[in-house]
Amino acid sequence: MVILAVGGYDPTGGAGISADIKTSHTLGVYCLSIITSIIPQTNKEVYEKYDLSKENIENQFKSVFEEFEIEYVKTGVLTSQSIDILLKYIDKYDLKVICDPVLASTTKYNFVDEKLMDKYIELFNKSYLITPNREEYNKIMEFVKNKNYHLKKDLYILITGIDDILKRNSTTINIFKGFKINKEVHGTGCVYSTAITAFLSKGYKLEDAIKEAKNFILSSIIYAKKTKYGYNSNPTYINKETVIKNLSYAIYLLKKINFTLIPEVGSNIAESLPLPKDFNDIASLTGRIIKNKLGGFYVVGDIEFGASEHIAKIILSASKFNPKIRSCMNIKYDEDLIKTLKEKFKDKFIISSFDRSEEPPNVSTMEWGTTIACKKIGKVPDIIYDKGGLGKEPMIRVLGKDSIDVIKKVEFIQKIYNSIKEK
Numbered sequence: 001m002v003i004l005a006v007g008g009y010d011p012t013g014g015a016g017i018s019a020d021i022k023t024s025h026t027l028g029v030y031c032l033s034i035i036t037s038i039i040p041q042t043n044k045e046v047y048e049k050y051d052l053s054k055e056n057i058e059n060q061f062k063s064v065f066e067e068f069e070i071e072y073v074k075t076g077v078l079t080s081q082s083i084d085i086l087l088k089y090i091d092k093y094d095l096k097v098i099c100d101p102v103l104a105s106t107t108k109y110n111f112v113d114e115k116l117m118d119k120y121i122e123l124f125n126k127s128y129l130i131t132p133n134r135e136e137y138n139k140i141m142e143f144v145k146n147k148n149y150h151l152k153k154d155l156y157i158l159i160t161g162i163d164d165i166l167k168r169n170s171t172t173i174n175i176f177k178g179f180k181i182n183k184e185v186h187g188t189g190c191v192y193s194t195a196i197t198a199f200l201s202k203g204y205k206l207e208d209a210i211k212e213a214k215n216f217i218l219s220s221i222i223y224a225k226k227t228k229y230g231y232n233s234n235p236t237y238i239n240k241e242t243v244i245k246n247l248s249y250a251i252y253l254l255k256k257i258n259f260t261l262i263p264e265v266g267s268n269i270a271e272s273l274p275l276p277k278d279f280n281d282i283a284s285l286t287g288r289i290i291k292n293k294l295g296g297f298y299v300v301g302d303i304e305f306g307a308s309e310h311i312a313k314i315i316l317s318a319s320k321f322n323p324k325i326r327s328c329m330n331i332k333y334d335e336d337l338i339k340t341l342k343e344k345f346k347d348k349f350i351i352s353s354f355d356r357s358e359e360p361p362n363v364s365t366m367e368w369g370t371t372i373a374c375k376k377i378g379k380v381p382d383i384i385y386d387k388g389g390l391g392k393e394p395m396i397r398v399l400g401k402d403s404i405d406v407i408k409k410v411e412f413i414q415k416i417y418n419s420i421k422e423k
């Protein structure tokens with residue numbers, strides 16, 4: 001699959017063509033790119049907008065259309081020259097254009113004046129989809145009304161926000177529910193519209209492309225790159241395939257460890273999709289990891305979504321405190337081990353706990369215990385333990401950003417345990 005991104009260049013990589021290429025590459029789609037303007041900026045301000053010449057933009061178009069077959073084009077920051085050229089190519093190659101109408105930067109630098117708005121309306125009427133945020137949508141509709149322009153009836157309009165509204169011919173077709181994540185990430189709009197374009201190029205129907213891109217953008221916000229003045233988009237795609245591959249490799253690694261910290265109830269390891277809603281967003285073994293009679297262990301079952309209850313509840317609770325924590329594994333409790341980890345490895349492991357004797361009635365122990373352990377220290381720890389209760393085995397739970405991270409922590413903990421027991 002190939003798509004073409006036409007937009008401005010942001011040297012910090014947060015928005016514009018850089019964000020488009022990162023997004024497309026992350027989704028396995030080859031991204032051609034045409035630069036309209038060079039826009040040095042930070043997350044505090046835009047320094048300038050240097051528009052490339054009509055001749056240079058024409059040669060950029062000529063090169064990519066000479067070298068590739070192109071069906072989908074995503075646009076970011078445009079200029080009059082680039083719109084004029086694009087309009088000719090739309091007709092010549094019957095292009096499907098997804099136009100992200102970037103009227104201004106989040107840092108309030110205007111990219112568009114009235115003359116350019118006229119051009120944008122012409123482009124919208126040759127586009128397949130436009131993806132304005134609510135503010136951009138209102139400005140566009142006010143401009144259209146004031147100038148007595150019209151938008152073609154078959155133009156899809158996705159008004160983006162926490163929830164996104166898909167409209168066509170003034171009719172709402174679908175609403176795509178989202179989450180409010182308190183993090184302003186530079187380039188979010190670029191990444192989202194490019195992700196939609198990439199999924200369309202893979203053959204997804206529009207509404208499925210939007211749904212998939214919405215999940216993708218939430219991951220990209222969670223894993224955004226912290227900068228001095230804010231956050232930059234960091235396109236990250238974690239889907240069911242990613243989770244299953246991680247768990248498979250984690251279990252492969254476990255089998256290379258002399259793993260003996262197996263509780264009587266057995267162990268399980270689980271990993272979730274980003275922002276899991278319920279058990280079905282979390283994969284684990286359908287069985288358990290159980291001791292065998294030779295001092296080793298068996299891995300029982302397959303890896304499936306919806307297979308875990310206890311570990312899944314731990315992940316569901318922990319991810320509310322830190323959405324980057326997507327995996328957990330329970331291992332055997334040992335008092336000397338916890339003591340040693342607390343005293344000698346406090347720089348490596350953050351440890352918290354809960355006390356079953358303090359558990360209120362009618363709660364899920366795993367949800368209540370995980371929440372208590374996280375609230376106690378104001379974050380999600382690497383290890384949550386409890387000393388058990390009536391008929392309840394004491395337990396250590398190891399948490400991490402994914403199941404491979406968890407297994408590496410378990411391997412380290414096992415080595416500490418072995419060193420203690422050898423003494």
Ligand SMILES: Cc1ncc(COP(=O)(O)OP(=O)(O)O)c(N)n1
Nearest residue numbers: 008015016105106186187188189190
């Ligand atoms: C070169 C360039 N392209 C696009 C933008 C817009 O990015 P941002 O201001 O972060 O807005 P959203 O992408 O989040 O809508 C830019 N600043 N520079």
Ligand SMILES: Cc1nc(C(=O)O)sc1CCOP(=O)(O)O
Nearest residue numbers: 265268308309310311312330395
């Ligand atoms: C039985 C049990 N209790 C645990 C605890 O952390 O207290 S972990 C565990 C085993 C894993 O269970 P599942 O496969 O339902 O996730």
